[in-house]
Amino acid sequence: MREEAECIQVFTPEMIDTMARIWTRASISLMDVRHQLIRPGQPLQNYRMPSSMLVYAYGGSANVQLNQTLFGMERFGVFHGGKGTTLSISSEGETLGSFMVLYKAEAPPFFRRDLQRLLEQMNPFVQLYGFSPSTPVWFMDVFQRMLDSWSRATAMNHFHTTSLFYQSMHEIYRDLERKEARFLQPDPVVSAKRYLDEHYMSPILFQDIADMFGISGGQLTRLFKKNEGKSLRAYLTLKRLEVARRHLLHTNATVKEIALGCGLNDELNLNRMFKRHYKTTPSEFRKIERARMQALDMDNDSHLSYNEKELDNLVKFQGDGDIEMNSNRGFRATAFLLGMALLLSACSGTGGASGGNGGNNQTPSAVNSSAVTEHEQASQESPASTKRFRHSFGEIEVPIQPERIAGFWMEDYLLALGTDSVVDSLSGLYDRHYLQSRMSSTTVVDPFNMNFEALMTTEPDLIILAFPHIAEGKYDSFSKIAPTYVLDDGEWRDWRSALRLVGELTGRQAQAEQFIKQYEEKVADGRVKLHAALGEETVAFIRIQDKNLTLYGNLTDYVGTVFYTELGLNPAGIVKKLVQSENPVSEFSMELIPDIDADHLFITVYESDDSKQKLKEIYDSPLWKELPAVKNGNIHEVDMGHWMTSGAIASDMKVDDVLNALLK
Template sequence: MQLEDQLHLWYQAAVKIMDVRHVKMTSGESLRAYRLPSNAFIFALQGGASIALDDRDYAVQKFHLLHGGKGSYLDIKLTEDIFEYYLVLYKASIPLPTMRDKLKYIDKSNPFYMQYSFLPRLPMLLYQILEQLEREWNSASKLAKLHAKTLLYSFIYELMQQLQDQNVTMVPGEPVTQAIRFMHEHYAESITLERLAEVLECSPRQVTRMFKNQTSVSPIDYLIRYRMEKAKKLLLDTDATLQQIAAGVGYQDVYFFSRTFKKHTGIAPVHFKENHQTSLHSLYNPFRMSISSIALRKREGHTIHEDNNHSQYRSEGVLPMYRSSKPSIALVLLLSLTLFVTACASSSSPAGDKGQAPASTSSSTEQAASERVLKDALGHEVKVPANPQRVIASYLEDHLVALGVKPVAQWSINKGTTSVQNYLQKDLNGIPTIPFDLPFEAVMSFKPDLIIMDSAETVAGDKYDQYSKIAPTYTVGGEKNNDWRQELLTIGEVLNKSKEAKQALETYDNKAKDAKEKLQKAIGTQKAAALWVTAKAVYVVSEKLSSGDVLYKDLGLNVPSIVQEASKTGTANWLPLSMEKLATLDADYLFIVNSKGVSKEEILKDPVWAGIPAVKKGQVYDFDNNSSWLYSGTIANSQMIDDVLKSVVK
């Protein structure tokens, strides 16, 4: 970016002072490395020091001036007995709607984040402004604070003038720092690995390698976690709709956002807030490694608040914030033991009599014949065992049970029997649980011979590579809502149980057909709706998703107009229903999933329910959290059909 372009951006920018400090360091005193909380100017007054900004070192003497961007690592080591300097921390924002022609250049060469160091030809002009700026900023007078702001603009003007006269070269900051900063500022936009690579002017592979080397996670993994942290804050601190929150953190598809949120937190976003308020959120562990634990490894980092002055980060009191995330000792030992046992087994098989081959040894041809190569939804060619015996298919257990397969571990939010899929426990009782986010160590401990994942999001970043090193890993669906029927057929093919999958569907379809005929005779053209009542809100099931698919498609029940209206705009399985809409719900039968913790009668005491036809007729039926109404699959749906028939058909 040319200096003229940068001057234009400075002209457009709104600049805010964060802090101004006059710092004196003496021999024996050190300032440990920390991340700059905002953009910063450093102006040396006397003495000398070696100053590192990210991976660049500068030998600084009297009147030297440096600039670094927010997030850069600052490390100061004295090279003389004293080092005295001014530190000016500031923020700058640009009204982007007026700068669309500059956006590409802002991403690549944002002048507020550029690094440069030079010795001004006229340092006293800068010194005089900074001296007055520091005095006014630290005054209690509001008028003095206003004057400080005008002085900052004067300082920037004089600085730009001297930069232009001396033709100073500016360079971008350290690549990973730039990438993190870019994601923090643009997380609400569409960010791809290719876009990051373009911003950093390197290849996608280089971006991934550099990022993982310094943070232990991929850029996309980091972005997803950062977005989920932002989403949780919006859910707890605002009354924004789910659609608004999804868009606010970079997801245009609210259903995909909901799936992503649930995969990372173990709970749907619509329930996160109420559970948090009732202290139930303590059951959920959003990340194995939180955003605050992901950081650059090069220098020691420390907690810093944007309004704090950096003098508190000297060696007397340092509070570590970042820690490198390396494979745990348990994981390393487990991997080593696995390799050792495998090696021993392959090299020490007992020899048979008279030179015969060991009975347990199979030829490579026989081994190949026992495997099948299947292409998953993401295009991976997966070598699947002919008859897998130790399967992990988290959140897909309904299909496994329908196929007569017991997994080696079952999905759970918290390791315990209170947070599993309760409606399946007749078949899964005694099966160990595994956390919903499938930590690599936990997966490996079960020694699976096949891992089945339900969507692309569950293997985002480098997760697929990690899981596939443990066992063959097959991804069933892409980013959109999977059709449960096709999901069952696909899993049937993977498990070499296509016949059983088709039979399960046929049995279910026959049951649904028979139930449909009974319901037609019992209630005719009357309308029905399924509601989910929680402590803070009421949700109605979508017309074509989850239990709505069962009620309206499989059982042929008529759809209330309120349900039709909500389903046209909503993309989630369960859609929020305002009290005004609830009061006008035109349903003759209501099926309530009761998560409110009170009786059905207590719920219906609220006058808002009084005008609903189903309430007037006494045709309201409730089911607790042990029911299958919030899930999908032949077993979940069959249990729903049983619930409907038992309630309606006398």
């Protein structure tokens, strides 16, 4: 289908009728439904849409950019772009929410010719537009329902999501048809700031910026000073000085080279402006600040603070056993239950001298224990032997320390706790022999084609399911076999919190804390060693899957967390350029290989003939052989399994991979 994107802010009745005809003739496939929070200071920047996308943003003032068109949003807005459109969202003060629906439109054979004729007039699947809808609450509800339905991952739920998506597009066109939508207009001040941020290294005429918005240079200057508190000239000067300061600290470029790279005419000009603002010359600043940074780095690397917040992530009980995060009340609740057990035991089983028994410590109930029914005995033992947890599927009562645990996609956490999992979930991300060497009683069961009889024969004391969709429609069957806990989506994404939760569920809190402590000690020691060995050398991570070449490096995904957050490694320039905060991977072609500017390059390869062929093609490429990492022998191939997942053992193995590769 033809894809020619243009920004549309006027829709005539004829255009809307044509777009509706195209939608009725096209075949729409949903690719994904997402939700993301955009916090102040953490914008979504230059995300390249992998398919056509409908976005609903809400929650406050924001700037939303589609390609070169910038929109100022006040409280909520609907935005649309086609495949390849660059999307940026930045908050003006509040945390924003954004729903994103990715879809693909194709022409079915029986409509191909008719649809092609309509597409020659316009293509609604690639149009760029942004507006404030007349019914924001309705849009909020329908996007939330789309997200909920899509996350359940069944054919019927995905079918329902598609129907909701059609409803949303119909409502958009109704708004446009009734002229009730308020189109969002570009903000000249924000656009001017963005232009200066991107072009500070070049000569700039402020009138050229004003011409972009059809206003005079004087009007743009007045608007800019009113909003920013400084003139365009002052903002540009501060931007250039900020960049010069960064280059002085982190590069070995000469003062003259930095001056030219910042858009200043010569070294003398930079010296004059730098001394006026920082009260010192660039050369003096570099000498003093580098010495100070070196001293601080030596101290900070040995006293890591990034893990301190994890002390607030302990799982706790709330009231009658509800699980709650960010405290250690769970330990107090467990201690209370154990205390109650000891108290009851003291009252019923060790009567002492009371009752005239003298040295005989047996009470009448103990002597006549054969008269106690099994039900009554279980009832008496219950407070001492179980504890209660509440989750999204209800409340369960769990043995204080279950011995046999069926964990689906939980083997990572159970291994970290030194626990035998009686069920391995066929996740396919770990080496099967490795797992079985660590687990003495492993039974392989597929949760999506569950043989509940096979599960029953393992006689588990507790079942833990990692995802709600595994339990969808099957929870009653699981719970009849053993108490079953289902982790919410948010509970397992941070492996430390998940490990502490599993530790609470299995009565192995001490093992959880010990594993985390040992891991963080390894990371802290590794940071110091890596900093000493590598300095400012950069890293990147490439995955080869079949014929696809992808670059990982989002600072918060399962690769970036280990590289950049945990071990403090320096991301390569291509990582910063290609990989955006919304999408942890960026596909790229062989032509982009020369842009891989990493000093160290990690590679993981899928086990397939196409993947191996692709790897050979890359290694044989003249472009590849010219890379700095290749010339210096800094190519590190690592195991696919644990690098493609997040978890306790997986994170530990990732750290070992990096340390072994970079410190050998």
